[in-house]
Amino acid sequence: MTSKINDFSISVATVNGSGSQSSNQVLIRSIFRMGIPVSGKNLFPSNIQGLPTWFTIRVNENSWTARHTQNDILVCMNEGTYLEDVKSAAAQSIIIHHDHMKVAEIRKDVRSISVPFKDLVAKACPEAKLRKLTVNMIYVGIVAELVGIEESAIDEALDQQFRAKSKVITLNKDAINAGREFIRQTQPNFKSPCQVQRRNETKNKILIEGNAASAIGAIFAGCQLFSWYPITPSSSVAEYFSQYADKYRLDKDGKKTFAVVQAEDELAAIGMVLGASWMGIRAMTATSGPGISLMAEFTGYAYFTETPAVVFDIQRVGPSTGLPTRTSQGDILFVANLSHGDTKIVCLYPGTVEECYSFAYQAFDLAEQLQWPIYLMSDLDLGMNLWMSDPLKYIDKPLQRGKVLHDKDFERIEKFGRYQDTDNDGICYRTLPGLKDRRGVFFTRGSGHNEQAQYTESGEAYVRMMNRLNKKWDSAREYLPSSVLEYQSGSRLGVIAYGSSHDAMRESVHELKQNGIDLDYLRLRAYPFDSKLEDFLKDHDQIFIVDQNRDGQMRALISQDSKYAAHISKLESLLYYDGLPLAASSITLDIIERVNRSVAKVG
Amino acid sequence: MSTPETKLNPMLTPNKAGFTKKDYQGSVSTLCTGCGHDSITMHVVSAFYDLDIPPHRVAKLSGIGCSSKTPAYFLAGSFGFNAVHGRMPSVATGAHLANTSMTNIAVSGDGDTASIGLGQFAHLIRRNVPMLYLIENNGVYGLTKGQFSATADKDSLQKKGDRNKFQSIDLCMMALTLGGDFVGRSFSGDAKQLVPLIKAGLLHQGTAILDVVSPCITFNNHQGSTKSYTFVKEHDEYLHEVGFVHGAEEIKVDYEEGSLKIIELHDGYKLTLKKIERDYDPTNRIAAIDRLEKSREAGQLLTGLFYINPDSLSLKDTLQLCDTPLVEISAEALRPSESALAEIMDELR
Numbered sequence: 001m002t003s004k005i006n007d008f009s010i011s012v013a014t015v016n017g018s019g020s021q022s023s024n025q026v027l028i029r030s031i032f033r034m035g036i037p038v039s040g041k042n043l044f045p046s047n048i049q050g051l052p053t054w055f056t057i058r059v060n061e062n063s064w065t066a067r068h069t070q071n072d073i074l075v076c077m078n079e080g081t082y083l084e085d086v087k088s089a090a091a092q093s094i095i096i097h098h099d100h101m102k103v104a105e106i107r108k109d110v111r112s113i114s115v116p117f118k119d120l121v122a123k124a125c126p127e128a129k130l131r132k133l134t135v136n137m138i139y140v141g142i143v144a145e146l147v148g149i150e151e152s153a154i155d156e157a158l159d160q161q162f163r164a165k166s167k168v169i170t171l172n173k174d175a176i177n178a179g180r181e182f183i184r185q186t187q188p189n190f191k192s193p194c195q196v197q198r199r200n201e202t203k204n205k206i207l208i209e210g211n212a213a214s215a216i217g218a219i220f221a222g223c224q225l226f227s228w229y230p231i232t233p234s235s236s237v238a239e240y241f242s243q244y245a246d247k248y249r250l251d252k253d254g255k256k257t258f259a260v261v262q263a264e265d266e267l268a269a270i271g272m273v274l275g276a277s278w279m280g281i282r283a284m285t286a287t288s289g290p291g292i293s294l295m296a297e298f299t300g301y302a303y304f305t306e307t308p309a310v311v312f313d314i315q316r317v318g319p320s321t322g323l324p325t326r327t328s329q330g331d332i333l334f335v336a337n338l339s340h341g342d343t344k345i346v347c348l349y350p351g352t353v354e355e356c357y358s359f360a361y362q363a364f365d366l367a368e369q370l371q372w373p374i375y376l377m378s379d380l381d382l383g384m385n386l387w388m389s390d391p392l393k394y395i396d397k398p399l400q401r402g403k404v405l406h407d408k409d410f411e412r413i414e415k416f417g418r419y420q421d422t423d424n425d426g427i428c429y430r431t432l433p434g435l436k437d438r439r440g441v442f443f444t445r446g447s448g449h450n451e452q453a454q455y456t457e458s459g460e461a462y463v464r465m466m467n468r469l470n471k472k473w474d475s476a477r478e479y480l481p482s483s484v485l486e487y488q489s490g491s492r493l494g495v496i497a498y499g500s501s502h503d504a505m506r507e508s509v510h511e512l513k514q515n516g517i518d519l520d521y522l523r524l525r526a527y528p529f530d531s532k533l534e535d536f537l538k539d540h541d542q543i544f545i546v547d548q549n550r551d552g553q554m555r556a557l558i559s560q561d562s563k564y565a566a567h568i569s570k571l572e573s574l575l576y577y578d579g580l581p582l583a584a585s586s587i588t589l590d591i592i593e594r595v596n597r598s599v600a601k602v603g
Numbered sequence: 604m605s606t607p608e609t610k611l612n613p614m615l616t617p618n619k620a621g622f623t624k625k626d627y628q629g630s631v632s633t634l635c636t637g638c639g640h641d642s643i644t645m646h647v648v649s650a651f652y653d654l655d656i657p658p659h660r661v662a663k664l665s666g667i668g669c670s671s672k673t674p675a676y677f678l679a680g681s682f683g684f685n686a687v688h689g690r691m692p693s694v695a696t697g698a699h700l701a702n703t704s705m706t707n708i709a710v711s712g713d714g715d716t717a718s719i720g721l722g723q724f725a726h727l728i729r730r731n732v733p734m735l736y737l738i739e740n741n742g743v744y745g746l747t748k749g750q751f752s753a754t755a756d757k758d759s760l761q762k763k764g765d766r767n768k769f770q771s772i773d774l775c776m777m778a779l780t781l782g783g784d785f786v787g788r789s790f791s792g793d794a795k796q797l798v799p800l801i802k803a804g805l806l807h808q809g810t811a812i813l814d815v816v817s818p819c820i821t822f823n824n825h826q827g828s829t830k831s832y833t834f835v836k837e838h839d840e841y842l843h844e845v846g847f848v849h850g851a852e853e854i855k856v857d858y859e860e861g862s863l864k865i866i867e868l869h870d871g872y873k874l875t876l877k878k879i880e881r882d883y884d885p886t887n888r889i890a891a892i893d894r895l896e897k898s899r900e901a902g903q904l905l906t907g908l909f910y911i912n913p914d915s916l917s918l919k920d921t922l923q924l925c926d927t928p929l930v931e932i933s934a935e936a937l938r939p940s941e942s943a944l945a946e947i948m949d950e951l952r
Binding site for chain 1: 687695
């Protein structure tokens with residue numbers, strides 16, 4: 001194997017519930033502490049204990065951190081999967097495994113490192129009952145010794161992981177050292193081709209999960225009610241929200257300026273959000289596909305009554321319970337068209353953890369400015385995996401609370417209609433319960449209503465309301481994050497991607513360039529789409545569109561709007577739906593093949 | 604308990620908050636003439652007027668159905684939220700948490716509560732969200748033309764003659780077993796009993812469940828129905844006579860020694876229960892469950908306040924919320940500082 005300095009991938013195969021998470025965290029953070037960019041992807045089952053889990057770490061000093069399909073180092077801790085794991089390992093890879101696994105007999109083209117984990121942990125950890133947890137630290141020591149992770153970096157990572165609990169740190173460090181010592185003694189002449197060398201690429205960077213970033217965004221946006229029903233992969237949004245809010249959102253007496261309510265189901269979760277928003281505070285819920293199904297009716301209600309709401313959809317594989325712990329962009333069409341009747345839902349598509357934060361923050365402004373439900377479309381890959389990012393920046397501008405009238409405003413108002421389009425932008429003024437002035441009091445109902453919020457079954461009034469909502473939809477475009485032309489070369493060949501595909505997409509653009517294919521890359525960030533999409537469609541002859549779903553949902557969503565009709569035939573879907581975080585090589589290979597095919601056809 | 608003021612025309616006479624009874628009315632009802640719900644609306648108006656609660660301090664919530672339309676017919680000066688079917692409790696929970704200083708009145712029906720909304724009903728009680736939850740119970744789906752609801756009694760007859768084959772759900776029994784701290788039942792036509800119960804429910808610091816039998820004049824007022832005017836009048840069994848007084852007001856009901864129970868409510872109000880059944884203790888949940896089950900066996904329609912725990916712990920305290928209603932906290936106070944974000948970022952390096 002050729003030498004791979006700061007450019008390789010590690011996969012650790014364990015059984016879930018075995019406590020390997022701390023070990024993986026120490027491993028990834030110690031490399032990060034040496035100044036080298038990393039990412040961590042947890043491929044885990046819907047289970048508490050006993051099923052296979054893989055944690056993959058990609059080390060890349062150029063910050064290409066999307067999942068890599070081939071691993072250079074494989075750690076086999078799982079009896080149940082090692083045969084498959086070893087069979088699918090890349091040639092020349094290093095396989096670290098329990099000594100009873102007969103790896104060398106199965107594969108001659110790999111470097112097998114057979115480790116007596118049981119003996120080593122027995123020596124390193126005198127307390128028998130703690131061995132099950134510390135045994136995983138032995139592979140940390142083995143990998144550290146093989147690839148050259150500095151001891152000080154390991155120490156820093158241990159400190160961070162165990163927060164100065166000295167007894168726990170010592171225990172784990174002993175196990176790591178046992179691993180290191182084992183390699184020194186048994187592999188004195190082996191120099192692993194995969195090596196880390198200290199760099200300065202992670203200074204001022206952070207490692208964060210998208211769900212943590214989103215929760216922080218909600219906290220700094222002043223969200224005051226978070227109602228939720230537990231569902232993977234969204235639960236950690238609520239957990240991070242509670243964790244940070246309990247520290248940073250208390251009043252001077254130590255009491256909460258927010259409420260977190262674990263609801264009985266997703267119907268109730270969004271119902272609480274609407275009640276709280278109606279009363280005038282910022283409120284949100286977080287869920288995933290099955291929960292969205294239950295929120296459909298209330299979402300339509302909020303669309304029609306123009307009640308603010310913020311919903312984070314951390315997408316996972318469907319239909320039904322599908323692969324509940326695997327990633328997907330499967331709710332794109334469903335959410336954009338959520339609910340019965342004529343509805344259109346504003347969606348945000350964060351493509352980085354930084355956007356998980358800033359879009360979460362912005363979602364609260366948008367919900368109140370547009371008086372509509374706003375869906376933040378994240379996914380399991382973005383939400384639950386560890387991403388390197390610049391530190392989240394403080395958003396130093398006032399909260400945008402939208403058009404709300406209070407009693408003092410009524411001193412200068414003669415007439416009020418809750419659904420009167422006074423400013424001719426489709427966005428009306430709302431009032432909040434508690435208002436004294438009776439002219440501003442209204443009754444919120446999902447039934448037909450006129451400009452004065454009075455019940456009516458008049459078809460004319462209904463048409464007026466629906467057309468006005470359409471006008472608001474057009475106004476909304478100006479408020480939303482615009483699409484980003486991520487790469488421009490003047491090529492007639494283009495690619496469109498969004499959400500968590502971005503990391504793999506930008507790497508793929510780079511790989512394609514090295515293969516002689518230049519293509520422009522447009523990243524969508526919100527629905528309704530902005531004019532940049534139209535320009536991009538006009539300016540390119542062949543355009544690939546990357547979707548992490550089976551049916552090309554983003555392509556379908558674009559084709560819903562007749563104004564793009566002339567360009568739809570140029571859009572070619574590239575579809576990935578195996579539940580795994582997207583890898584750049586998958587896109588690159590597909591595009592090369594398609595381009596070659598087109599060339600062959602023309603030729 | 605008539606005072607000199609209330610002898611005057613209340614439609615023109617302001618209460619202590621400065622509002623006439625007219626100020627507590629709403630738009631004209633579109634329900635059928637003779638509907639029990641319209642009587643309840645009238646009693647709600649009286650209760651709010653008597654309690655001197657300014658309309659703008661009230662939030663009205665409802666689900667879907669005939670009953671859920673009624674918040675439009677009272678308190679025109681209050682904001683109302685007519686939610687989706689069976690999901691009003693969650694909306695009310697969010698609304699309450701946002702502004703704990705409002706008085707909440709929630710109106711639902713037997714379909715909205717006992718069928719599609721049974722789950723949210725249960726969890727509302729479990730969380731003890733402060734509000735009066737009024738069920739206008741007629742045992743039938745009116746808006747969809749007369750299907751049985753889940754509170755229709757077994758073997759009672761539909762207007763077309765069909766017999767109900769299923770057990771009915773007793774929402775009071777449910778509320779009691781779910782740990783509800785205020786559970787009562789009344790009849791839409793009984794102002795004397797219902798108005799004091801509405802007032803007590805509005806003052807209660809947790810979820811107050813009032814199941815009010817309210818006959819459907821169009822679809823469920825025939826012979827063989829157990830929710831008709833005639834049936835209710837024939838089978839109504841008073842647990843006690845209910846009265847309502849304020850602070851220093853003299854308690855004027857005639858009662859035998861030891862047969863009056865006084866329950867202290869919020870803001871100095873008191874509920875008086877003249878004990879028709881001498882041994883009944885409305886602060887004993889087990890007794891309430893026992894008495895309710897006995898009345899079911901006997902085929903009675905027991906009415907009154909079955910259970911009250913005046914020391915109910917409010918949701919705000921359970922969740923350790925600050926004293927200021929959340930909606931009144933300034934935006935500045937809601938946003939952690941730049942240094943707080945820097946601190947969080949440092950932990951992630």
